[in-house]
Amino acid sequence: MNSWITLCCNTRLILLAIAAGFLFTICGCASRYRIAWGDTHGHTSLSNGQGSVDDYLRRARDEANLDILIVTDHDFGHEAPWRMPAADWDLTQAKVDEYTVDGRFVAISGYEWTSQEKYWTEVKTNLVSDRLFPGPPCFYNHKVVYFPAPVAYLFSAKDPAYKSPDLLAEAVRRAGGLIQNAHPDSTVKGLNQFDYAPSASDVIVNTEMSPDVVYDRATNHPIRVEQTVRAFLDHGGRTGFVAGTDTHEGKPAARTAVLATKLTRAAIFDALRHRRNYAVNNNRDARMTNQTGSPEADCCGSKYPDQPGGLEGREGQSPCAPG
Numbered sequence: 417m418n419s420w421i422t423l424c425c426n427t428r429l430i431l432l433a434i435a436a437g438f439l440f441t442i443c444g445c446a447s448r449y450r451i452a453w454g455d456t457h458g459h460t461s462l463s464n465g466q467g468s469v470d471d472y473l474r475r476a477r478d479e480a481n482l483d484i485l486i487v488t489d490h491d492f493g494h495e496a497p498w499r500m501p502a503a504d505w506d507l508t509q510a511k512v513d514e515y516t517v518d519g520r521f522v523a524i525s526g527y528e529w530t531s532q533e534k535y536w537t538e539v540k541t542n543l544v545s546d547r548l549f550p551g552p553p554c555f556y557n558h559k560v561v562y563f564p565a566p567v568a569y570l571f572s573a574k575d576p577a578y579k580s581p582d583l584l585a586e587a588v589r590r591a592g593g594l595i596q597n598a599h600p601d602s603t604v605k606g607l608n609q610f611d612y613a614p615s616a617s618d619v620i621v622n623t624e625m626s627p628d629v630v631y632d633r634a635t636n637h638p639i640r641v642e643q644t645v646r647a648f649l650d651h652g653g654r655t656g657f658v659a660g661t662d663t664h665e666g667k668p669a670a671r672t673a674v675l676a677t678k679l680t681r682a683a684i685f686d687a688l689r690h691r692r693n694y695a696v697n698n699n700r701d702a703r704m705t706n707q708t709g710s711p712e713a714d715c716c717g718s719k720y721p722d723q724p725g726g727l728e729g730r731e732g733q734s735p736c737a738p739g
């Protein structure tokens with residue numbers, strides 16, 4: 417998208433009327449930023465989406481008119497032996513480099529760390545266990561992981577070395593990447609989704625916001641995203657907000673606004689790392705709030721130090737200690 421908008425903040429709270437009629441509420445960030453619109457979560461035929469990586473990147477750039485696209489296929493790929501082949505991961509990384517043009521379009525290679533109940537031996541339903549890890553299951557939900565530069569291979573939720581959010585965070589931190597909590601879920605599927613050390617918020621920087629009810633396989637699923645994320649924040653959790661279509665039909669769209677100094681991959685990572693981003697539903701609504709949803713406090717996370725704790729009320733319900 418070419419509608420770059422320069423924002424200049426020099427007081428705690430400034431209202432700026434912008435071209436296109438948008439009103440921006442910006443606070444505290446004494447610098448110049450531009451808004452870049454992106455989709456931070458979506459699939460191609462490398463996992464269970466439609467269309468090639470080329471199709472997805474072209475649609476994002478030329479039809480959805482995005483500035484940023486993160487390609488995030490499942491870590492398990494799309495067929496037996498249910499691990500993304502190294503060649504597919506390499507292809508993703510090569511394609512994002514091919515399509516990235518500074519100042520025009522930034523593509524980023526990522527994947528969806530897809531933890532599943534069936535990976536543990538003592539599954540509580542009638543699921544057949546993949547028997548990857550002994551003991552009762554952890555319900556870590558999914559996390560979107562992405563990198564500014566190529567890495568040898570992704571860190572899969574099926575690998576014991578990366579099976580928990582803390583282990584994943586450690587590896588991704590070393591590789592210079594970032595993580596976002598995917599589709600927060602109030603049901604048992606999300607029971608352990610925020611079970612990570614507060615210090616991991618330096619790399620698990622953002623959380624996806626999405627509708628409270630999702631429709632999947634002819635069924636409505638009430639996942640109560642806002643309530644779930646508010647509980648995390650209320651108990652000391654630290655996060656910024658992003659969104660993605662999580663499209664499986666090859667239809668990316670603007671769901672996240674990123675305040676970056678310029679449209680380069682380095683600048684976009686810097687913005688996401690410092691939570692200069694917000695989520696929208698269905699339009700490019702340029703209204704910014706901070707992690708509490710309040711526009712009055714400082715933005716960018718600086719006023720929200722890490723606190724010990726985690727999710728009260730969930731303690732004792734799970735064997736999934738951080739680590």
Ligand SMILES: [Zn+2]
Nearest residue numbers: 528558598599
């Ligand atoms: Zn997912």
Ligand SMILES: [Zn+2]
Nearest residue numbers: 457458528662
């Ligand atoms: Zn997904």
